[in-house]
Amino acid sequence: MxxxxxxxxxxxLAAAARAAGxxxxxxxxxxxxxEGHLSLVARARAECDEVVVSIFVNPLQFGPxxxxxAYPRDGERDAALCHGAGVTTLFAPAEGEIHLTDHRxxxxxxxxxxxxxxxxxxxxxxxxxxxxxxxxxxxxxxxxYFGEKDAQQLRIIRRMVRDLHLDVAVTGCPTVRAPDGLAxxxxxxxxxxxxxxxxxxxxxxxxxxAMSVRAGETDAARLVSEVRAAIAAEPLARLDxxxxxxxxxxxxxxxxxxxxxxxxxxxxxKARLIDNVVLQPLRR
Numbered sequence: 001m002x003x004x005x006x007x008x009x010x011x012x013l014a015a016a017a018r019a020a021g022x023x024x025x026x027x028x029x030x031x032x033x034x035e036g037h038l039s040l041v042a043r044a045r046a047e048c049d050e051v052v053v054s055i056f057v058n059p060l061q062f063g064p065x066x067x068x069x070a071y072p073r074d075g076e077r078d079a080a081l082c083h084g085a086g087v088t089t090l091f092a093p094a095e096g097e098i099h100l101t102d103h104r105x106x107x108x109x110x111x112x113x114x115x116x117x118x119x120x121x122x123x124x125x126x127x128x129x130x131x132x133x134x135x136x137x138x139x140x141x142x143x144x145y146f147g148e149k150d151a152q153q154l155r156i157i158r159r160m161v162r163d164l165h166l167d168v169a170v171t172g173c174p175t176v177r178a179p180d181g182l183a184x185x186x187x188x189x190x191x192x193x194x195x196x197x198x199x200x201x202x203x204x205x206x207x208x209x210a211m212s213v214r215a216g217e218t219d220a221a222r223l224v225s226e227v228r229a230a231i232a233a234e235p236l237a238r239l240d241x242x243x244x245x246x247x248x249x250x251x252x253x254x255x256x257x258x259x260x261x262x263x264x265x266x267x268x269x270k271a272r273l274i275d276n277v278v279l280q281p282l283r284r
Contacts, residue, residue: 001083001087001088001089001090002088002089002090003079003089003090003092004089004090004091004093005091005092006093006097007093007097007098010052010089010091010093010139011138011140013089014052014138014139014140014141015140017049017050018140022050023047023049023050023143024048024050024052024140024141024142024143025043025044025047025048025050025052025142025143025144025145026044026051026052026054026135026141026144026168027041027044027051027052027053027054028053028135028146029053029054030055030057030058030186031057031072031073031075031078031186032071032072032073032074032078032189033055033077033078033081033082033186034176034185035176035184036147036175036176036185037081037147038081038085039173039174039176040145040147040173041053041082041086041087041145042085043145043173044143044145045085045086047171048142048143050088050089051086051087051089052087052091052139053082053089053091054090054091054092054093055078055091055092056091056095056098056135057071057073058098058128059095059099059127060099060123060127060128060130060131061125061128062124062127063122063124066121067187071186072189075092079092091138091139098131098134098135098138099134105130106126106130107126107129107130107164108126108129109125109129109156109159109160109163111249112125112152112159112249112250113125113126113129113156115245115250116241116243116245116250116263116265117240117265117274118152120240120265125153128156128157129156129157129160132157133160133164136166136168142167142168142169143169143170143171144157144168144170145173146170146172146173147174147176148174148175149183149184149185149274149276150274151261151263151274151276152250152263154170154172155250157170175275177203180200181200181203181207182196182200182203183203183273183274185271185273187271187272188271190269190270190271191268191271194236195236195269195271198234198235198236199237199268199271199273201230201233201234201237202231202237202264202266202273202275203275204230205226205227205230205242206227206262206264206275206276206277207277208226208227208230209223209226209227209262209277209279213256213279213281213282214282216282217256218256218257218281219254219255219256220244220255220256220260221244221254223244223256223262223279224242224244227242227262227264231264236268237266237267237268238267239266240264240265240266241263241264241265242262242263242264243262244256244260244261245260246260246261247259247278256279256281257281259278259279259280259281260278260279261276261277261278262276262277262278262279263275263276
């Protein structure tokens with residue numbers, strides 16, 4: 001496994017791989033790798049000749065009171081996991097390699113970035129879209145892999161790629177969960193033992209809503225109310241939002257008549273966790 005620390009070095013490797021006709025699969029991460037990340041690597045390995053993983057804690061997507069300085073970092077462990085998973089190139093740049101000192105260019109995806117997490121994290125998705133566009137320009141992947149847990153991020157990146165005519169296939173991969181249903185997340189490391197036991201309430205609430213839809217429920221407000229009540233019943237959970245939105249536009253919906261994204265965000269102690277399920281209407 002090669003470890004590359006400069007944008008120029010990564011661009012040169014990517015150019016050589018493309019010239020040799022090799023397909024590049026890319027998994028962008030902020031490190032603190034877990035089984036969810038490794039599932040993306042496995043998918044990339046199955047579909048591509050070269051697998052590039054980037055580790056870059058992007059300051060642009062953290063608000064002034066968020067956890068940029070405290071975000072978990074363990075470069076040696078992450079590198080060992082990448083090596084064991086068959087990554088061919090680990091791209092681990094310093095901040096100055098990605099965000100130049102006189103950086104002035106931003107990417108916004110109007111509408112999509114203002115919903116759900118965007119309301120409580122203003123500027124977050126502008127930071128995400130900007131850094132992903134930069135990483136695409138440096139790594140030049142044929143395909144990029146993202147987890148479906150980060151549903152809003154995935155839809156924003158897909159729309160950015162579509163709108164800017166970027167030549168990269170964006171693949172969403174299923175959320176990897178612990179046996180009790182908790183979605184894998186780097187921020188799970190913040191959870192105390194009691195908070196860890198409480199956190200699967202998010203998945204249970206979403207699963208109950210999906211079961212209600214399969215039983216014929218179509219009222220989105222009723223489903224959201226049930227999800228909120230289930231999460232509110234957990235004393236250690238502080239709900240940020242629970243919302244049912246169109247699976248593509250992220251606009252609020254009243255009924256389950258087409259695929260609907262039911263998404264939640266809640267804090268458990270210092271950890272703000274997100275989860276979601278796509279509700280499919282019954283075919284009649």
